[in-house]
Amino acid sequence: MKTDYLLLVLGMGIVTYLPRWVPLIFLSRSHLPEWLRQWLDFIPAAVLSALILPALVTTGEPRHLTIFQPALLVSIPTLIFAWKTRSLAGTVIIGMALFWVAGRFFS
Amino acid sequence: MWNHPYSSYLKEGMAAAWPICLGYAPIGLAFGVLAHNAGLAPWEIGLMSLFVYAGSAQFIAVSMIGSGSAVIPIILTTFTVNLRHLLMSSSLSVYLQRLGVGRLSLYAYGVTDESFALNMTRFRDGDWDWRRALALNQTANLAWIVSTIIGGYGGQFIPAGDGDTLRQGVPIDYALPAMFICLLVFQIRGGLYVLVAVLSGLLAVAFSLLLPDNTYIVMASVTAATLGVFLRKGCGKGREGAEES
Numbered sequence: 001m002k003t004d005y006l007l008l009v010l011g012m013g014i015v016t017y018l019p020r021w022v023p024l025i026f027l028s029r030s031h032l033p034e035w036l037r038q039w040l041d042f043i044p045a046a047v048l049s050a051l052i053l054p055a056l057v058t059t060g061e062p063r064h065l066t067i068f069q070p071a072l073l074v075s076i077p078t079l080i081f082a083w084k085t086r087s088l089a090g091t092v093i094i095g096m097a098l099f100w101v102a103g104r105f106f107s
Numbered sequence: 108m109w110n111h112p113y114s115s116y117l118k119e120g121m122a123a124a125w126p127i128c129l130g131y132a133p134i135g136l137a138f139g140v141l142a143h144n145a146g147l148a149p150w151e152i153g154l155m156s157l158f159v160y161a162g163s164a165q166f167i168a169v170s171m172i173g174s175g176s177a178v179i180p181i182i183l184t185t186f187t188v189n190l191r192h193l194l195m196s197s198s199l200s201v202y203l204q205r206l207g208v209g210r211l212s213l214y215a216y217g218v219t220d221e222s223f224a225l226n227m228t229r230f231r232d233g234d235w236d237w238r239r240a241l242a243l244n245q246t247a248n249l250a251w252i253v254s255t256i257i258g259g260y261g262g263q264f265i266p267a268g269d270g271d272t273l274r275q276g277v278p279i280d281y282a283l284p285a286m287f288i289c290l291l292v293f294q295i296r297g298g299l300y301v302l303v304a305v306l307s308g309l310l311a312v313a314f315s316l317l318l319p320d321n322t323y324i325v326m327a328s329v330t331a332a333t334l335g336v337f338l339r340k341g342c343g344k345g346r347e348g349a350e351e352s
Contacts, residue, residue, distance in 0.1 A: 005151060008178045012168060013158035015186035019193040021215035027200035028211060035336055042332035043198040044227045045294040046307035047191070050327040051220055052287045053308035054315040055273075063315055071273050074281065075288055082289040092126050095285025096278035103276015 070102035113238070120242020123229065127221045127243075128250040130283035131162075135251050138165055139258015145173035149259035156252040161219065163321065164188040165255075184320065191324045195223040202230040203237055210237065217244025221283065224290040231293075299335055307331030 032040070056072040058065055078095040085091070135156075142152045147169070159165055164185045171181045196218050203211060214237065222244045229235035273280045295301055307327045314323030 004178060005147075006154075008168075008172075008181060009151075009155050009158045011178065011182040012155070012164065012185040015182055016159050016161050016164060016189045016192070017215065019186075019190055020196050020218040021212060023193055023196040024200050024203060024211045024215045024218075025208060027197055028203045028206060032201070035340075037201065038339060039332050039336045040198045040201055042300070042303045042335040043194050043328060044224070045291065045300045045304045046328035046331040046335070047194055047198075047220075047324065048224055048287055048291040048294060049304040049308035050311035050324045050331075052284060052291060054311050054323065055284060057312055058315055062319075065312075065316065070275055071281070071284065075284065078285055078288050079292060082292040086293070088126060088286065088289050091289035092129070092282055092285045095288065096281050099273075099281035099285075100276055100278040106275060 070099065070106045074098045074102050116236075116238040117242045120239040120244075121246045123225065123239070124222075124243045124246035124250070126282060126286040127225065127247040129279065130221065130286060131247060131250045132254045133277075133279045134162055134283075135254025136258040136261070138162070138169070139255040139261070141166065141173075142169045142255070143259045145169045147172070147259065149256050152259040153252055153256045156255040159185070160216070160248055160251060161185075161189050161192075162251070167320070187320050187322060191220075191321070191328075192218050192223075194325060194328055195220070195227075198227060199223060199230075202227075202235075206237055210241075214241055214244065217241065217248055219244075219247065221286070222247050224287060228290050228293045299339055302338070303331045303335040306334060 052075075054063070056069070056075055057067055059069070060066075074095065077098055078091060081094050082088075082091040138156075139149075139152055142155070142165075143149075147155075155165055155168070159168075167184055167188060168181050171184065196215060199214075199218065203214065206214070222240075226235065226240040226243060230240070273284070291304060295304065307330075310330055311323050311327035314326050315321070317323075318326070
């Protein structure tokens with residue numbers, strides 16, 4: 001079990017590290033064509049949205065749609081607050097507070 | 108020593124990491140508890156957090172260990188789940204030009220969803236560089252490792268979430284979603300970005316219902332960003348530089 005576990009952790013580490021490493025090494029020293037720059041420019045917005053939305057509207061394993069949940073409801077005022085104030089600290093605090101309040105009403 | 112420029116990089120990077128640390132603490136604790144329940148010792152938990160340093164993959168690995176899975180399937184699943192970092196590192200590479208292989212290799216270790224989102228925003232604001240970003244990465248890394256080990260020790264005392272679903276009304280569970288929402292807002296610099304984000308989100312929801320693991324993140328992002336490039340080509344001629352602000 002001990003060597004097995006070491007092998008496991010090492011293997012997991014390598015397959016996790018490579019996708020983090022390869023683009024940094026190769027893309028940072030080559031001249032990127034304009035279309036690729038534009039594409040990469042859209043990636044943060046696309047990735048963040050793809051990370052957030054499923055977490056807010058799906059639950060369970062296997063996943064299924066659960067539109068009406070506090071997390072989604074809270075995300076709307078949180079988003080508006082972020083948009084208006086452009087404050088990361090404020091948004092995190094307001095989001096947490098609203099999530100707490102929503103928990104009182106929903107449970 | 109405190110007047111040395113490096114210490115100010117360090118301090119700024121560490122200070123900027125606070126929302127990530129706040130979010131990692133409960134998730135790390137929960138992971139430690141689950142790993143403890145799956146039979147892992149605290150040092151084994153710490154070793155995984157150090158070597159792998161990827162939240163969702165670690166949760167999946169521990170549940171697979173708990174159900175008696177062999178080593179290779181766990182490693183393959185980890186690879187699939189973490190393939191999304193390929194996109195993030197590609198995006199970050201624009202801001203890490205002309206850095207040596209050693210520094211890039213060190214930086215690569217700390218690329219997570221959260222550090223990517225925060226550093227990307229700061230890089231674009233222009234008041235950021237690789238030293239501060241690296242300090243941020245390593246601060247978040249330390250918070251993750253420490254909280255998972257504490258979870259492993261305090262297993263029986265801490266109520267664990269599963270790291271995936273948000274526990275209703277537990278404020279700290281909403282720290283990372285709130286951070287992501289805010290950083291998403293910061294990424295929006297025009298109608299096209301709204302379109303790409305909305306599209307990516309909707310595709311991600313659809314794919315997440317159809318596909319196992321979290322391959323939906325890569326598929327949705329790639330599709331939406333590609334459409335964005337085509338749309339810009341189609342309707343944005345002569346607006347070059349608009350995205351450079």
